[in-house]
Amino acid sequence: MSPQDERPAGWLADRVGWAGIVARLSTHRAPRRSFVFYLGGITLFLLFIQVLSGILLVLYYRPDPAHAHESVEQIIGELPYGNLIHAVHAWSSDLFVACLLAHMFTVVVRRSFRAPHELSWLSGLAALVIGIGLAFTGAILPWTEAAYTHARVGSQLAGKFPFFGEWLRRFLRGGDEVTLGTLGHAYGFHVAGLPACLTLVVAVHLFLLLRKPVIRTDAAEQETIPLYPEFIVRQAAAQVGVLVVIMTLAIFAQRNLGPAADPTQPTPVGAGPPWYMLPVHAIVRDAPTELLGIDGARFLVGIACFIAVLVAALPFLDRKGSRVTAWLAWTALLALSLLAVHALS
């Protein structure tokens, strides 16, 4: 494009150096088949939806226990499109956690964590932890009965972590008990602390992806497609597809707000954990009171933490990407599913 090209589109392309970007993107190749390569992009897109709908919600949400529930009621009941925006935020949060987990699972099964992707793996795990933190803190904000129980049980569980559990529990609660401080902390983490961390982690994750592409440039030509435009168009189609799904869910499967929290009341009957915590719930609920001389739940959470450390170290423990790892991943998925079913029963 010449500098004389003064049509608006040409002018913009010239100023941002569009041709250079396209040329650069065109040198990258992307896998031709398999939906799993779209999962990361979908997860990122869900994060955008979360941020946009979250900004709209935060305009009216009031983070103090006296007004929190009332303000969410107002958002859902009175503000134009409030109920839909609330539902979109809630549904995309569930899908976000689901996609994070699915993305991680496919990476393990396809052994994509191998060198030179160790840092991608680690930053991805960090994103997963932050994502679950966002879901946890977000579920506290409506300050419903369920939210209050969620805050209490969740922070109690955090207290079972080895070494820094007690500190973590107090930190999450903003004190010894679930109080006014808890809601303020959850709000701060949810709208500022965790999104900031996640943005940073995702930026690192994407940078590493461009730096060390998943598909090497020497891969067989017929197994790949150009990153631009074909893969990007497909990716965009997948993302818009997810948007359509979320919008449909939001209108046909409304997310009801429960009654306001009343700390003087006992835990409501039928209060359950969020779906992604079901396996943990099953383990902690049915843990024996004591194992090898220490608190049973603390012991099991300790073991889970140890396994988590092993998982984080996967690229270093399994450098070549053994089939055993993939097999273990499937076994873990089966075990966790069984535990989740058990937790519901």
Next chain:
Amino acid sequence: MRSASLLALLALVLALVGAPPNAFAQAESPEANAAEGEASQPALRDRHLPAPTNATNTCASCHATLTDPKLRAPAHDFAKSVHRDERIGCVACHKGDPRDPTVGAHSKAAGFNPHPTQAEVPGICGGCHSDAAFMRRLNGRLPVGQLELYSLSLHGRLTAAGDRNAPTCAVCHGKHDILSPSSPRAPVNRANVAKLCGGCHGDPEMMAKYGLRTDQYEKWTKSVHGQAFRAGNPNAPTCTGCHGAHSSAPPDASSVARACGRCHEEEMGFFEQSPHSQGFRERGLAQCVACHSNHDIAPATALLVGTTPDAACMKCHSHDEKPRKVADDIAALLRGARDKAAGARAEVAGAQEKGIHVAGASFALDRVATAEMRVRGVVHTLDPSKVGARVAAVETAANEVSQLVATAERTRKEERRGYYVALALASLLLATLTLKAFQLRRRRLGEP
């Protein structure tokens, strides 16, 4: 600080039952000695509180150590009572000489009275509690008219006539263990007083002599008043709400509207303007009670008025042409108001079920409820045109609710439309991108 709190305690202590201070005043001032024997007279000018240092209660210190429970219990009960104060002491009621640490305290010369009789009790309590000047020094907010009111009451008149069943102060308030009426454990506390009254008035043997029924308590618990009382409504009347406490007497047929009208002011006013007022008086009918009954008052619903067999109007007017028509007209109006109000509530509930929050609905529904309540009041005029005017107010309020619901539903519909447009645009974009992806694929594979 300490003496101030002691004084406050003493003030509280004397709130209920008289501790005749002449008894301890005798240890204090010569003028009070002159007043001795006049304890039941209200206006004793020279009563003094003894200084705390002079006060002793050797009765309690001795009685608390006795082995006979009958003699020991009063000392223990007194220590927990509202009158517990060494300056009042046992001597306030029983007299004697508390400075004597031996059995000499039971001094007949000092007027020792171990067992005050039923007839003596009101005078003993009233000795302090009727002395305005004395009580004011303790606590200006304490009432002083109890003895006078009691002597006017049926209970007081029966006691004066020597009826051994009639309650005196101690029967309701207790003897040595008297608590402040504000104490939740006090039998005269608002929460307990209906049971207290029911204790005697529910005893068929005792009541047979007076020809009184014994089902009042039971009926009251089931009544609209008893239900509201149990639900914690602070305005719901218990026995004393209508009958008074110290001045307890049954309101008679001509004055019952005054008792009800203390709370149901508007109803009373309308009733007194109505043809019923004159007619009831001539026939000796008991005003409000004639239609609503007394202890077992049911909620006033539209069913109370009309020509159905259960309607109150049919008790007297089953064969009267004109009153029947009035009853029918008013009943129809009441049904209209009831249905209109119920309809408004149902509309809001229906919208809420659909997830539509109707802004301002709770205030609007409150206005409907108020208008409905005002209809019930005006029924007592027996004037269909006046009832109709207030029913119209219910309709107006209910229509406002309908409008709010309609607005909320319309807004929701518009929102849905906008959202569907957005959804359609997203689907269109999805279709375009999918087509584009296929086009790129075809181009890559070199197809035309």
